[in-house]
Amino acid sequence: MKNVIITGATSGIGRELAIQFSEKGYKVGLIGRRVERLVEVQKEIGNNAFIKPLDVTDIENAEGAYLELINEMGGLDIMILNAGVGRDSRKLTWGSDWQTINVNVTAFAHGMNVAFQYFLDEKKTGQIVGMSSIASTLASGRAAAYTASKHFISNYMTGFRQKANRMRVDITITDIKPGFVVSEMTENNKGMFWVASTEKAVKQMVKAIEAKKNHAYVTKRWRLIAWIAKSVPQFIWDQLTS
Template identity: 65%
Template sequence: MRSIIITGATSGIGRELAIQYAAKGDKVGLIGRRTERLEELKAEIGELAYVRTLDVTDHERAEVVYRELIDEMGGMDVMVLNAGIGRIQMLPPWRAESKLIEVNSLAFAHGCHFAFDYFREKGGGQIVGMSSMASLLYNHRAAAYTASKHFISVYMTGFRQKARRIEADITITEIRAGYIWTEMTERAKGMFWVAPVEKAVRQMVKGIDKKKNYIYVTKRWRLLAWVVKCIPEWVWNRI
């Protein structure tokens, strides 16, 4: 039985990760902003679920919550940094982009730092970052979102290099997901190769358990990733 903490657990991928890991007999620490949804999920999972309400952009509070959950669960083996947002239509452009960067990049970096320090002291563990195929793309319509995913990818690469230079056995796993049916994507247009969240998360769990460095979800996106890496900048400028 492992102890797995998941941020952004109130819906979509985070919620499904909690359900599937609990079904495997693992303890799951559920973190999110919406208390009612966390309690509903806890009621569905049962005694293997531990919940805390948290806005991950509150870094001081986040450290307290992470440590409370770790103590209550008897340790932490995996931390899944899943909290993230897409474009916020109801806010003015800069306010929307600054909030997105604060959640997707800065709060992610804080969680990664916390987990890395904890696992270094413990002697090992696994950090899972929810990136995206957007980490390989450039999009003038969603500059802040794609940039935030580039940040996650490069940041995790740096921490993977750090992990190789210390004695602790720390695995850094980046999930590069394509289109998945969730609340965040239900209004999106132009999606293709869209996967049900249950199928996508099954592949994530399988890759996480194998301690892979990179997981493409679904697997076919690996082919597109190879193609994208071959595209020069001048082509992106014309798209």
């Protein structure tokens, strides 16, 4: 039996990842701040679910909490760093940008370091999955902090993949780049297209994670948008996204 920890498992993509991995026979460790939601998902899954209430930005206590959960589960094979926030930042609001950076950048990087160190110390093998976004491929005046934070996630994972190669350790780094997926984060978004149900998107994510892919666009056709984002000259993109 394999063990997987998922941060941000109280709703949306993270919750569905927990359910689909448990259906495949994995032991799942669930992390999030809303305790009642953690308990609810645990009840739905049964004995193979372990919970750890945690605000991932609480860096002082987070490492201890991750390691405690790993211990309770009897080890770890896959760490999925999914917790994230996305705020509309058309207005200039440092408070909301700071929160986005704190969760999506600082807490993500911290989780990455803890998981990588654990795999190095304990097994010399493992997998770390980061939830970046198609937004990592572009900048947007409508969500400057969010798009920049997702760019950081993607780039940081590339660096860690190179680090694992250089150290000759079998630690897979999987960058999942979703397009629009139904969740609490997107429920008030306007102008979305190619919106995938949570179930469909997560099914593709689980497949990519089990196949130990380095990158996966979810759903697959978002690869086209990534290609367009790379190919369209910046001045045109600036007009479209400002």
